[in-house]
Amino acid sequence: xxxxxxxxxxxxxxxxMTVSRVINGREGVDTETQRRVEAAIEALDYVxxxxxSGLISQKTQTIGxxxxxxxNPFFSPVVRGAEATARKAGYRVLLCNSEGDLRxxxxxxxxxxSHRVDGLLLAPANDRSRHCVFPxxxxxxxxxxxxxxxxxxxxxxxxxDSASGxxxxxxxxISVGHRNIAxxxxxxxxxxxxxxxxxxxxxxxxxxxxxxxxxxxxxxxxQIGGYRATQQILAHDQLxxxxxxxxxxxxxxxxxxxxxxxxxxxxxxxxxxxxxVEHLAVLSPFLTxxxxxxETFGSLGAQLLLExxxxxxxxxxxxxxxxxxxxxxxSCGSKTGIPRRE
Amino acid sequence: xxxxxxxxxxxxxxxxMTVSRVINGREGVDTETQRRVEAAIEALDYVxxxxxSGLISQKTQTIGxxxxxxxNPFFSPVVRGAEATARKAGYRVLLCNSEGDLRxxxxxxxxxxSHRVDGLLLAPANDRSRHCVFPxxxxxxxxxxxxxxxxxxxxxxxxxDSASGxxxxxxxxISVGHRNIAxxxxxxxxxxxxxxxxxxxxxxxxxxxxxxxxxxxxxxxxQIGGYRATQQILAHDQLxxxxxxxxxxxxxxxxxxxxxxxxxxxxxxxxxxxxxVEHLAVLSPFLTxxxxxxETFGSLGAQLLLExxxxxxxxxxxxxxxxxxxxxxxSCGSKTGIPRRE
DNA sequence: TGTTGAAGTGTTATCGTTAACAGTGCATAA
DNA sequence: TTATGCACTGTTAACGATAACACTTCAACA
Numbered sequence: 036x037x038x039x040x041x042x043x044x045x046x047x048x049x050x051x052m053t054v055s056r057v058i059n060g061r062e063g064v065d066t067e068t069q070r071r072v073e074a075a076i077e078a079l080d081y082v083x084x085x086x087x088s089g090l091i092s093q094k095t096q097t098i099g100x101x102x103x104x105x106x107n108p109f110f111s112p113v114v115r116g117a118e119a120t121a122r123k124a125g126y127r128v129l130l131c132n133s134e135g136d137l138r139x140x141x142x143x144x145x146x147x148x149s150h151r152v153d154g155l156l157l158a159p160a161n162d163r164s165r166h167c168v169f170p171x172x173x174x175x176x177x178x179x180x181x182x183x184x185x186x187x188x189x190x191x192x193x194x195x196d197s198a199s200g201x202x203x204x205x206x207x208x209i210s211v212g213h214r215n216i217a218x219x220x221x222x223x224x225x226x227x228x229x230x231x232x233x234x235x236x237x238x239x240x241x242x243x244x245x246x247x248x249x250x251x252x253x254x255x256x257x258q259i260g261g262y263r264a265t266q267q268i269l270a271h272d273q274l275x276x277x278x279x280x281x282x283x284x285x286x287x288x289x290x291x292x293x294x295x296x297x298x299x300x301x302x303x304x305x306x307x308x309x310x311x312v313e314h315l316a317v318l319s320p321f322l323t324x325x326x327x328x329x330e331t332f333g334s335l336g337a338q339l340l341l342e343x344x345x346x347x348x349x350x351x352x353x354x355x356x357x358x359x360x361x362x363x364x365x366s367c368g369s370k371t372g373i374p375r376r377e
Numbered sequence: 378x379x380x381x382x383x384x385x386x387x388x389x390x391x392x393x394m395t396v397s398r399v400i401n402g403r404e405g406v407d408t409e410t411q412r413r414v415e416a417a418i419e420a421l422d423y424v425x426x427x428x429x430s431g432l433i434s435q436k437t438q439t440i441g442x443x444x445x446x447x448x449n450p451f452f453s454p455v456v457r458g459a460e461a462t463a464r465k466a467g468y469r470v471l472l473c474n475s476e477g478d479l480r481x482x483x484x485x486x487x488x489x490x491s492h493r494v495d496g497l498l499l500a501p502a503n504d505r506s507r508h509c510v511f512p513x514x515x516x517x518x519x520x521x522x523x524x525x526x527x528x529x530x531x532x533x534x535x536x537x538d539s540a541s542g543x544x545x546x547x548x549x550x551i552s553v554g555h556r557n558i559a560x561x562x563x564x565x566x567x568x569x570x571x572x573x574x575x576x577x578x579x580x581x582x583x584x585x586x587x588x589x590x591x592x593x594x595x596x597x598x599x600q601i602g603g604y605r606a607t608q609q610i611l612a613h614d615q616l617x618x619x620x621x622x623x624x625x626x627x628x629x630x631x632x633x634x635x636x637x638x639x640x641x642x643x644x645x646x647x648x649x650x651x652x653x654v655e656h657l658a659v660l661s662p663f664l665t666x667x668x669x670x671x672e673t674f675g676s677l678g679a680q681l682l683l684e685x686x687x688x689x690x691x692x693x694x695x696x697x698x699x700x701x702x703x704x705x706x707x708s709c710g711s712k713t714g715i716p717r718r719e
Numbered sequence: 720t721g722t723t724g725a726a727g728t729g730t731t732a733t734c735g736t737t738a739a740c741a742g743t744g745c746a747t748a749a
Numbered sequence: 750t751t752a753t754g755c756a757c758t759g760t761t762a763a764c765g766a767t768a769a770c771a772c773t774t775c776a777a778c779a
Binding site: 052056087 | 756757758759760763764765766
């Protein structure tokens, strides 16, 4: 079917080995021979088969990248960062969308392993993702976790300081007068959810505000989850004055639910969340958020992974905690906020 | 290093062939033998090497996907759609970010070919991408183009009806009273740019408005391009009353430039563009846009590609034109502007 | 009893490339 | 002249899996 090294060898009147040497730039090939081989390669439009070389070298020069959703404006920069860094080092990226689904995630991991990727970048769905990562680590397979840590798992890791981010956000809400603050988060099965909840509680404590269990709503951290949880909040007898959602998708659902009830932000309800979104930030600088350095998650993660793959990493696992930025805009009713549109 | 089929065979006391049969669910294996093999697989934690099978079958079950930028809210759904569809058919996706750069794009194509992907989904950078696609088609290599067509290239293709979209958008501007409409587009080297410009001109003609060359600004279709081009516009003696930008990134830059000049939308300037952005649509239903079915580009593209790969496609190339939606919001000063979703 | 054939299993060669080793010349040195 | 070594090139055997074929059994039947 496709042109092989042997075809080139025949065309150039040399052995396959000589062609291989030319392709890989090994020295010890006569200039004239080299010229003939290169002519043959050109003439036949030969492209080396990296799959076959990979079989021998036991390296695919490919890494796997599993994220819950590329469309999520937090994860798409992660993907870009990881891909760019990997590519610069000569690695390809197999992209997988786990949809935050454990079963899919496990299937992806198995598929990537059977495809013999040299390493795996994983933004895990939740704590139970541990079950499919642990066997890899036992085999010394290079893995770097992104965004979320997994319980009792000693693994390279890039996270951001969720607790401090959440604390900053809630402290800001408190500083502009809110005391009744709802929090939309997940089912207590992700490190990010737990850390942000912790930050929320710390901020309340710090201000001497009592923690109310019924102000913390557990839901799926997507648009529909944010929508439903907000509906629940709005069914309460006594409404909170602010909602803090755990991420950028939940906040979209929350906004929908508020709008359906004819409530406006920040007049009737303050609204803040994790993750800044570029388009929103410019076109509608409105939401007060915690900004995470998303692209850095990807590029730094890829870097750690490549070090691990090349054996430069040493046995100890590395844990990198990125700092977050509080971006104050107008969604809290804060006096310091900039009007939504001028 | 890693466990191979031979190791399993030895452990189970059978030949490699028998193990292969069990793995691939071929019949003609004794139930008892099968049990032993499965036990050995389990015991050794064996994962089949798909690279090696690929060498024989001449199929990698992998497709390449090249987009200018995963972070662009138009392309990230394209990626998701393509990945999901490919995956359901048992294909993996190698993701490449060309950054709209021809040289990078060419490198990616060569790399994907040397990695023996079974097919390629390409959202080309511009007309000159033709040079790296044409050789593939000559070799009958499966390719599907996304979003942009390439001149004189007979290739499967998914595009949207850019001309009619642009016409709808500009007709709307005209209908609410604008007659002096600037258009930010690219250097006339993409089909989308040309088609949208054509739609723009058609709408003007239809309304008997003269076409002014100096109202059409050529730029890179990203944020910085939109910013600079808008600055140029604002330096004109006579300002237009509306700006139509060719895509969702350019509009961000345009907005920045307007804001810097203290101009607000739509009071001082109307602003419309191609591509809706989910977060904006809900959190700030403000921009009047042409919405393209981005995810469908990806899923349908993958579907066409898989048909081509499996030989189900027939020799003729297919050209699919997706329809667009005009979503009227508030950025034109239109009296009829209704928020898209309540 | 011998033949036939189906079920189950093994052997060999191969996919495209490369590592390791084995030549072949030819020039220089002894 | 013969030895020595260098430069260049070829041969063989892998990498891990599988297709194609060959070989056992053993039951069924003439």
